[in-house]
Amino acid sequence: MISLKNIFWQAPSAEFSLRDVSLAIPDNTYAVLMGSTGCGKTSLLEILCGLRQPNKGQIFLDDRDVTILEPRERRIGYVPQDLALFPGRRVKAQLSFALQMRGLSDETLIQQLAEDLRITHILERLPEQLSGGEKQRVALARALAAQPRVLLLDEPLSALDESTREDAMILLRTLQSKHALTVLHVTHSSSEAKALGQLRLRLDHGQIVSA
Amino acid sequence: MPLLLWNDLNSPSLTRNMRTFWLSLALITAAYLLFWLLLLGATAAYSPPEVWLNTVMKPEIRYAAALSLLTCTAAAAIALLFAVPIGYFMARCQFRGKTLLDAALDIPIVLPPMVVGICLLIFFQTSIGRSIEQVVSFTYTIAGVVLAQFVVAAAFAIRTMRGTFDHLSARPEEVALTLGATRFQSFWHVALPTARRGMLAAFCIAWARSLGEFGPILVFAGATRMRTEVLPTTVWLELSVGNLDSAVTVSLAMILIAVIVLVAVRATGEKV
Numbered sequence: 001m002i003s004l005k006n007i008f009w010q011a012p013s014a015e016f017s018l019r020d021v022s023l024a025i026p027d028n029t030y031a032v033l034m035g036s037t038g039c040g041k042t043s044l045l046e047i048l049c050g051l052r053q054p055n056k057g058q059i060f061l062d063d064r065d066v067t068i069l070e071p072r073e074r075r076i077g078y079v080p081q082d083l084a085l086f087p088g089r090r091v092k093a094q095l096s097f098a099l100q101m102r103g104l105s106d107e108t109l110i111q112q113l114a115e116d117l118r119i120t121h122i123l124e125r126l127p128e129q130l131s132g133g134e135k136q137r138v139a140l141a142r143a144l145a146a147q148p149r150v151l152l153l154d155e156p157l158s159a160l161d162e163s164t165r166e167d168a169m170i171l172l173r174t175l176q177s178k179h180a181l182t183v184l185h186v187t188h189s190s191s192e193a194k195a196l197g198q199l200r201l202r203l204d205h206g207q208i209v210s211a
Numbered sequence: 212m213p214l215l216l217w218n219d220l221n222s223p224s225l226t227r228n229m230r231t232f233w234l235s236l237a238l239i240t241a242a243y244l245l246f247w248l249l250l251l252g253a254t255a256a257y258s259p260p261e262v263w264l265n266t267v268m269k270p271e272i273r274y275a276a277a278l279s280l281l282t283c284t285a286a287a288a289i290a291l292l293f294a295v296p297i298g299y300f301m302a303r304c305q306f307r308g309k310t311l312l313d314a315a316l317d318i319p320i321v322l323p324p325m326v327v328g329i330c331l332l333i334f335f336q337t338s339i340g341r342s343i344e345q346v347v348s349f350t351y352t353i354a355g356v357v358l359a360q361f362v363v364a365a366a367f368a369i370r371t372m373r374g375t376f377d378h379l380s381a382r383p384e385e386v387a388l389t390l391g392a393t394r395f396q397s398f399w400h401v402a403l404p405t406a407r408r409g410m411l412a413a414f415c416i417a418w419a420r421s422l423g424e425f426g427p428i429l430v431f432a433g434a435t436r437m438r439t440e441v442l443p444t445t446v447w448l449e450l451s452v453g454n455l456d457s458a459v460t461v462s463l464a465m466i467l468i469a470v471i472v473l474v475a476v477r478a479t480g481e482k483v
Contacts, residue, residue: 012305018360048387049385049388049389050388050389051385051388051389070388070390070393071385071388071395072388072389072390072391072392074389076389077389078386078389080382080386082382083379084380084382084383084385084386085383086387086401086404086405087383087404087405088404088405088407089404097387097390097400098390098391100400101387101390101391101392101396102391124228139454142386142390143389143390145390146389146390146391202356
């Protein structure tokens with residue numbers, strides 16, 4: 001379960017803030033968070049990951065207070081909006097990164113993920129040689145290779161065209177089910193929210209409301 | 212995306228006013244370039260090639276060239292060791308007083324070179340300096356040449372690396388943290404490989420700056436022939452004994468090296 005309690009955060013530019021944000025997402029739930037552009041959705045994800053510290057409030061994962069834990073201790077997979085693939089690293093090395101950081105190697109896991117995400121044919125390619133859809137699948141596979149309990153997706157479908165978006169939505173639901181993940185998917189598209197969200201939330205003026 | 216392509220100057224849609232404006236800027240650019248080409252051309256035409264050959268075969272010139280290669284490489288390498296972490300720190304961290312620190316890091320760039328040399332000389336007269344000299348001797352030694360070159364070159368290398376890291380998105384490093392990396396691992400495995408070209412540019416710039424360093428070396432390490440003499444001090448020594456041909460030859464060699472370094476930096480694609 002993901003639980004945020006009374007999170008306060010002020011953006012450095014003071015353009016927006018998160019005010020008393022509380023939410024609870026049960027295990028194995030595909031939750032969708034909507035909100036207008038610039039309302040703080042990405043910042044909320046970054047706070048969950050541990051990339052930003054809230055001014056006040058607490059973050060719980062499976063009833064464990066992770067508020068002051070480093071990102072690497074939270075076992076949260078994160079796919080940012082710009083995907084942020086590692087420059088100069090081939091796809092296989094991108095997928096192996098999480099295992100490499102733990103001093104491990106698991107070819108079987110990498111191969112399985114590559115098959116699930118349909119990227120076995122591009123394992124030796126560099127990021128600049130990938131299409132938008134391929135980059136997105138590589139970023140997902142990279143996050144899943146860390147075997148997270150929670151997956152955070154920041155507008156993962158925004159750069160895809162209509163046909164690939166449909167495929168991607170099916171893929172996301174399949175992955176969530178197969179890996180028993182708790183997913184928080186940020187989007188400004190209500191059609192995505194309707195298609196994917198078992199739990200739909202909206203961030204409005206710095207506060208969470210049910211959609 | 213440029214505002215104007217050269218072919219556009221003949222376009223009928225371009226007004227006379229606009230054409231005059233762009234041509235004036237082109238003229239100023241050409242005049243400045245011509246000025247430098249005249250200086251370099253005059254220097255190159257001063258002595259015949261036979262004189263160049265005789266000069267470079269002199270043992271003291273060859274010693275100075277070899278020493279310059281060695282000390283510049285050492286100074287640039289050490290400068291890079293400092294520039295990478297400092298540049299990363301300044302690019303990624305926000306803290307009170309950052310603007311002041313930013314300015315302080317540029318001090319060696321704006322200080323008169325002779326002042327840098329005097330500062331080094333005075334420092335090594337202090338108790339701390341004398342203690343260091345008991346372990347490694349710097350004053351009027353080759354190590355002193357390296358130190359004098361490093362002091363100014365490092366500031367340029369830091370500025371280059373700061374620019375490199377400023378232009379690199381921090382997002383991949385943040386994703387690395389979520390994938391199990393520590394802050395150091397994120398820096399080592401993600402940021403550094405991406406900053407390769409910037410590091411090469413910083414090294415080249417530090418190297419070129421070290422090559423041209425004269426004031427601090429003269430004051431702190433001296434210009435002893437066949438000992439602490441490097442190419443810039445060679446020019447000064449040759450001039451001081453009235454040997455203009457040798458001074459010009461060495462100057463031309465340094466100009467050639469500077470052009471090669473410039474091309475190398477441009478080839479990295481880094482903006483410096």
